[in-house]
Amino acid sequence: MKRITAMKVLVAGYLFILLGSLASEEGRENLPALLLGGLFVGFIAYLAWLREEPRRRAMRAEARRLRLRFSRSDTFGILGVPFDLFRRTRRSYGAVANVVSGPWKGFEIRAFDYAYSVSEDEVREYSCAMVAIPGGWPALVIRPEDLLTSVADRLALPDIGFESERFNQAFEVSSDERRFASAAVDARMMAWLLSLVPRPGFEIQGRWILAYRDRVQPWEIESVLSLVAGFVERIPRAVGSIYPEALPPRPDPRG
Numbered sequence: 001m002k003r004i005t006a007m008k009v010l011v012a013g014y015l016f017i018l019l020g021s022l023a024s025e026e027g028r029e030n031l032p033a034l035l036l037g038g039l040f041v042g043f044i045a046y047l048a049w050l051r052e053e054p055r056r057r058a059m060r061a062e063a064r065r066l067r068l069r070f071s072r073s074d075t076f077g078i079l080g081v082p083f084d085l086f087r088r089t090r091r092s093y094g095a096v097a098n099v100v101s102g103p104w105k106g107f108e109i110r111a112f113d114y115a116y117s118v119s120e121d122e123v124r125e126y127s128c129a130m131v132a133i134p135g136g137w138p139a140l141v142i143r144p145e146d147l148l149t150s151v152a153d154r155l156a157l158p159d160i161g162f163e164s165e166r167f168n169q170a171f172e173v174s175s176d177e178r179r180f181a182s183a184a185v186d187a188r189m190m191a192w193l194l195s196l197v198p199r200p201g202f203e204i205q206g207r208w209i210l211a212y213r214d215r216v217q218p219w220e221i222e223s224v225l226s227l228v229a230g231f232v233e234r235i236p237r238a239v240g241s242i243y244p245e246a247l248p249p250r251p252d253p254r255g
Contacts, residue, residue: 058218138177144199
């Protein structure tokens with residue numbers, strides 16, 4: 001379970017037990033022990049806060065350097081965007097934190113930390129960035145082939161093969177419209193994706209484009225912004241002629 005979510009569940013459970021105990025005479029007799037337990041829960045919560053606070057401070061400082069806004073929690077409803085990444089992992093206590101937002105090199109961006117529980121002992125953490133496009137395109141998912149996918153995931157959006165076997169081995173591409181995927185992922189896009197280490201993931205969902213990779217240090221968050229900008233810049237112009245309802249923004253060459 002994700003650390004922060006687990007702590008919320010623990011605190012809520014303790015309060016439930018405390019209130020229930022106060023309603024009975026026997027519970028009131030055990031009040032000192034319950035209060036001692038409360039101090040322990042509070043101490044654990046404080047340790048969890050201390051563990052995350054340095055990253056929050058560093059992210060806030062980096063946002064200030066980039067002239068962007070910072071929020072420690074998700075005030076945009078980011079998890080409400082039906083990205084495949086969230087759909088596959090939100091049930092495992094996925095959560096958004098440390099949101100950086102505002103105009104950056106011609107884009108209106110939202111960058112954030114995303115984490116979810118893989119197991120009781122493992123939490124997977126990503127650095128993400130998303131930008132909006134004016135209209136909306138068919139869903140497109142590009143993710144590293146080594147990320148485990150369930151049978152249900154593959155049935156929902158079948159994997160699309162390309163002429164490059166090297167690319168097929170490195171990435172899994174799925175879309176609800178094969179023609180769109182073929183137009184968006186051309187030879188130039190494939191070459192760029194193959195050049196990226198570590199392998200990132202990208203998605204288009206409605207009016208949003210998402211890029212994500214293994215979590216970076218706060219002072220490296222601009223590299224994640226560059227990742228989503230690089231993806232947008234390499235969307236072939238031909239896509240706009242086939243699907244003119246959503247022309248992506250282009251980076252401002254003046255920075």
